[in-house]
Amino acid sequence: MKKKIVHEPAACAGKMLAIRDTVELLSGKWKIQIIGTLVFENSMKFMELKRSIPGIGAKMLSKELQELEINQLISRTVCDTKPITVEYKITPYGLTLEPIIAELAAWGSNHRKHLFSSQN
Amino acid sequence: MKKKIVHEPAACAGKMLAIRDTVELLSGKWKIQIIGTLVFENSMKFMELKRSIPGIGAKMLSKELQELEINQLISRTVCDTKPITVEYKITPYGLTLEPIIAELAAWGSNHRKHLFSSQN
DNA sequence: GAAACTAGTTTCCGTGAAGAAACTTATTAT
DNA sequence: ATAATAAGTTTCTTCACGGAAACTAGTTTC
Numbered sequence: 344m345k346k347k348i349v350h351e352p353a354a355c356a357g358k359m360l361a362i363r364d365t366v367e368l369l370s371g372k373w374k375i376q377i378i379g380t381l382v383f384e385n386s387m388k389f390m391e392l393k394r395s396i397p398g399i400g401a402k403m404l405s406k407e408l409q410e411l412e413i414n415q416l417i418s419r420t421v422c423d424t425k426p427i428t429v430e431y432k433i434t435p436y437g438l439t440l441e442p443i444i445a446e447l448a449a450w451g452s453n454h455r456k457h458l459f460s461s462q463n
Numbered sequence: 464m465k466k467k468i469v470h471e472p473a474a475c476a477g478k479m480l481a482i483r484d485t486v487e488l489l490s491g492k493w494k495i496q497i498i499g500t501l502v503f504e505n506s507m508k509f510m511e512l513k514r515s516i517p518g519i520g521a522k523m524l525s526k527e528l529q530e531l532e533i534n535q536l537i538s539r540t541v542c543d544t545k546p547i548t549v550e551y552k553i554t555p556y557g558l559t560l561e562p563i564i565a566e567l568a569a570w571g572s573n574h575r576k577h578l579f580s581s582q583n
Numbered sequence: 584g585a586a587a588c589t590a591g592t593t594t595c596c597g598t599g600a601a602g603a604a605a606c607t608t609a610t611t612a613t
Numbered sequence: 614a615t616a617a618t619a620a621g622t623t624t625c626t627t628c629a630c631g632g633a634a635a636c637t638a639g640t641t642t643c
Contacts, residue, residue, distance in 0.1 A: 355503040361571030362499050362564065368574070372601075379482050383475040389620055400602060405621060426610055426619045436577070443566045444482065450563060451481030454488070457556070492631075509590055520632060525591060546589040546640060 365443075368414055373399055373407045379444050381417060381433040388428050416440065485563075488534055493519055493527045499564050501537060501553040508548050536560065 369375050376396050381387060387395070393404050408431060411417045416437035420430045489495050496516050501507060507515070513524050528551060531537045536557035540550045 355500075357572070358503065358568040359496065359499055361568045361575070362495060363571070364574055365567045365571035366495050375482060375486050376479065379479055380475075383478065390618085393620095398602095400604095401621065402603090402623085403601065406601095421620095424619090426617095427608095428619060429621090439573070440570065443563070443570060446563045446566050447485045448478040448481045450560065451483070451485035452477070453559070454484055455481070510588090513590095518632095521591065522593085522633090523631060526631090541590095544589085546587095547638095549590060 368416075369440075371407055371410070373403055374411060375444070375447065377404075377407055377411065378416065378433070378437065378440055379448070381431060382438065382441050382444050386430055386432045388430060392431060411437070488536075489560075491527055491530070493523055494531060495564070495567070497524075497527055497531065498536065498553070498557065498560055499568070501551060502558065502561050502564050506550055506552045508550060512551060531557070 369378070373396065376399075377392065380392060380395055384391075384395075389404070389408075392408075393399060393401065396404070408417065408419070412419050415434055418432050418434050420432070422428045422430055489498070493516065496519075497512065500512065500515055504511075504515075509524070509528075512528075513519060513521065516524070528537065528539070532539050535554055538552050538554050540552070542548045542550055
């Protein structure tokens, strides 16, 4: 049987709200990249992050990390090392973003093929 | 030797690139909302879109639609109606973004519950 | 003739996002 | 003594994102 998906206005409005919430939480030029990196590598120091995200500056990295921490997506731990280091990890809650990250990666990867095969 | 190679650097770098590509394509304050709306309702006029996305102005809507069209995510069709109308639809290719939209919606929806249960 | 509707475009403008570079503080290495 | 490193913070500056409003253009209605 043919399943006709009826889009009830109320349900759509709710979904749109949810989408807006998520997008807002991940807004900013670098948050998704930071989350992505921390999903793949499960612990990184500030400098490691800075080096592994091409183009980001210390100020931006610091700011974005703070916002992600406030929203409990990542954790910040100061380590008592010789030169003090700070360890950033993704939280269990932050890890729930993994499906989104995975979809973004899969789509982007497919998009490359799409561009390659359709154009030029 | 407890070398635990979970994530090979090269593979991660590739994924990060793919993520960046996708994020860039969907950059801007409104693109995801527009895509989301057009995934739910499969055809909308300019004015319908404008009304259904609270806060967007004509200029922004026009600009974002152009960019989405250039990337073949939506189609634009001028209808020969009394006052001329323009129909925007999501393309089959644009529809491949649906999993991303769905994940964003699901996560945002869950996030509401998370905020509600953990805080206040 | 004036107003209203569609789908924009254009102009003008302000703010905030973001970058660059210098600076801080503490410790270690040369 | 000097330099280097980590993890930022602060300051200064700029550019582009995006909003408001007016305008175009064609058709229909009052």
